[in-house]
Amino acid sequence: MEPERIVYALQERALPQIGAPAPDRALSGYSREYLEGYRDAVNNLCDRLIGGGPETAAVLVAFDEAEFTWGLQATRAATSHFTGKGIRVAVLDTGFDPGHPDFAGRTVTMQSFVPGETAQDGHGHGTHCIGTACGPRRPSTLPGYGVASEAEIFAGKVLSNRGSGGDAGILAGIAWAMSNQCAIASMSLGAAVEIGQPHSRVFEQAARRALAAGTLIIAAAGNESQRPQDIRPVGHPANCPSIMAVAAIDRQSRIAPFSCGGLGPEGGQVDIAGPGVAIRSSWPRPVLQRTISGTSMATPHVAGIAALHAQSDPNLRGRALISVLTQTARRMTLPARDVGAGLVQAP
DSSP states (O other): OOOOOEEEEOOOOBOOOTTOOOOOSOGGGSOHHHHHHHHHHHHHHHHHHHOOOTTOOSOOOOOOTTTBOHHHHHTTGGGOSOOOTTOEEEEEESOBOTTOGGGTTOOEEEEEOSTTOOSBOSSSHHHHHHHHHHOOSSOSSSSBOOSSTTSEEEEEEOSOTTSEEEHHHHHHHHHHHHHTTOSEEEEOEEBOOOTTOOOOHHHHHHHHHHHHTTOEEEEEOOSOOBTTTBOOBOOBTTTSTTSEEEEEEOTTSOBOTTOOBOOOTTSOOOOEEEEOSSEEEEETTTTEEEEEOSHHHHHHHHHHHHHHHHHHOTTOOTHHHHHHHHHSSBOOSSOHHHHTTOBOOOO
């Protein structure tokens, strides 16, 4: 028996366009989220012009996003001939907007585990994550942003339209993904933990059962850090040993300032990293596309690439899929505490 936790869609931030007009009102009139996003955009521009900060991995790559997002390019998904066809991917989040024009003709199975709410995404976070994991590489408006563009989408709504939900709904979503024989369950959600706090035995048991059934659970490491001065431990449920924990990096191959680290002396490590800063993907109508940041955005990159590997070899399921993802990741000069095996790479 464990107390039920409330988990959240890990905080995302809209990033203002670089080169936008300067604010014409007092800074106190802006929200914290806006100011943080504006700071990230300015820092991104400065890094491109003069080089990165103290945690730079000395990899400065100019990504042209005219055709594909920088995340698809950095992970080699843009050039992979695998598309995830025939692979079922469950995204357990805030639901999905099935009327989004970029997903016309796609196979999407939807189920809500939030009492009183349909699986329609009234928040946006779920549609964004599904877009990165399984969206199109050739949408009507470029750049292409989807990794496994032909995977079968299973959208499980485990977080409400306000972006929060209980453990029970998430566990029900995991069981649903397993019963539908999904090879991957992507969870861009979590709750903060303290250093030394043990992982959930209930979620660990669920994750082990999922692996035995051929379903790999991939979860966001968390956004609680304020690097470099404050690094927080990988959150719940990503800190479970049998769940793959994903950190976020930016386009300069630096660890994202919000990304949590593997600080637990008895587990709770980061397993792998994915692109998680200034990620463009789908958003519910009428917006259609939006650019935000978080380990939430890194997680579906890994989930989509896991689907590509699963398509490449029918034997790559469960723990075998973990092995191939970590063995083929691009090694980085950053600590394993922060990025695990490195940056995820497509086959």
